[in-house]
Amino acid sequence: MAEFTTLLDRLTVMIRLGIYAHEVEPQRVTISVEMTVDYPAPLGEDAIEQVLDYDFVREGILALAAERRFALQETLCETIAALCLSDTRVKKVRVRTMKTDIYPDAGIGCEIVRTRN
Incomplete structure (x- = not known):
């Protein structure tokens, strides 16, 4: 087996x-x-x-941003994690979201880790 870590870092969406x-x-x-x-x-x-x-992850997130409303960052993180785990080669995923404009001096975010059973 060969293990790699694939990153999509700081994708900014509306x-x-x-x-x-x-x-x-x-x-x-x-x-x-x-x-x-x-x-x-x-x-x-x-x-x-x-x-x-990794295009499928970026494109999937962009589609979610365009099509869906989320009440909670936790739900957004879970949805993105499920998207990533849809590729059976992904054994673990960490997703972090950050609202950058809520406070003038800090971001507010959520991070989850999910593993394949």
Whole structure:
């Protein structure tokens, strides 16, 4: 087995996220994803076909941001984690979301770790 960590770091999206009246409109959220990926053997070639193509994660998150409203960051994190785990090579995923504009001096976020059973 060959284990790699694939990262999607600080993707910034405008998303409808929150429970308060001032959060009705889309707000800026930064999302980071860390996936532990198992391959059957060390890579023999320098070819995208041999590894996880992280485009599906980025595109999936962008689609969620465009199509869905989330009340809680926890639910957003769970949804993104499930997206990542839909690729059976992903054995563990860490998802972090951060609302960057709620407070003038700090971000407010959530982080979860999920593993394949």
